[in-house]
Amino acid sequence: MTTLGYAILGLLSRETLSGYDLTRRMGEQVGYFWSARHSQVYPELARLEAEGYVTHSVVEQRERPDKKVYEITGTGLAALREWVTEPARPRPTRDELVLKAYSVWLADPAEAARLFREAASRHEGQLERYEEIEGWMKREWAEDLGRPGSPRFASYATLRRGLGYEREYAAWCRWLADALEGIR
């Protein structure tokens, strides 16, 4: 099983979804920790089905093209549950912007500062979107956020990671932009 397979099972353990829906989730809810294009999702669904982790049924629609709705099987749920507590082998972090920072001494400081200020804005924007979701969760899901057995708790946990990640990233970009412009 691939990590992408577990990403898909993780989504299907919460609700039934089509390949199209899954692809959208990969760029939204799950987007800040895993992602995939539809060209990866469809073949992976076929593989998961061949191995008995999911099944599908065709849903005919009147106002839209028909779709295949996928559902996780007992086997799939068991595999997912087991995978969760298995230690993850550390994958290398790759970040092109930090790589640029490593060679920033070669660039014009003012031009470079612009680059990092723009990045700061992007991460602050994402942070604000996450903060809105957090506010919404705390209002609507209040009781569930303390229950480790609830999927809402898990959603909140990953959101917390997104919040921390964006906050820290934005602060670093601002610090670097300031330093490049000689602001102490």
Added chain:
Amino acid sequence: MTTLGYAILGLLSRETLSGYDLTRRMGEQVGYFWSARHSQVYPELARLEAEGYVTHSVVEQRERPDKKVYEITGTGLAALREWVTEPARPRPTRDELVLKAYSVWLADPAEAARLFREAASRHEGQLERYEEIEGWMKREWAEDLGRPGSPRFASYATLRRGLGYEREYAAWCRWLADALEGIR
């Protein structure tokens, strides 16, 4: 040009290095923002040389096998300098541990808490190593850390990113482990 190519040029803009040295750097200094195996480094060096970004000379050694020492060319340096301030297209963040957190509601909370506490320890360990380097840099490189035109400033900038990343990641792991064990 690939991002890996710029990663290599970024290292060669500071010092001449062999393919073997470059591979080690990819797992150390540059490790917390880019990495590559030697099977990627050697072919990439050949490509960079074919395109005129680097040159090499064979250095004969008595106590070790001979090596090819690579040097960046004027063309290479110009390309690197230009790349630094070009906006980086955002790549998706993929993190298996956060993906596991998304499905943590299916697992035994105590077992899951163990997983995240172990991860917290790993990130705290890395943080400590970075903090030691930071202390060393502040002592030894004090004058350079305020000069955006110095490679030491750039090294410090990337280290700052590593520090923030590990600190935030470790805190999140601890928070999640606590929450899983019902600690408010």
Added chain:
DNA sequence: GTACGTTATGTAAATTTTTACATATACTAG
């Protein structure tokens, strides 16, 4: 009625990355 956007599902090709295969020198520890 036609151009565009959304929904919907796939395949093909290219690129990137990882894992495995392959070889060779020289030092050190047992």
Added chain:
DNA sequence: CTAGTATATGTAAAAATTTACATAACGTAC
């Protein structure tokens, strides 16, 4: 003297990911 480790450089195969190709139904705006 032999096994292991570090240095040193490559290639081959597999896996993962991205980009491009390809099609089709249906609704809306012009």
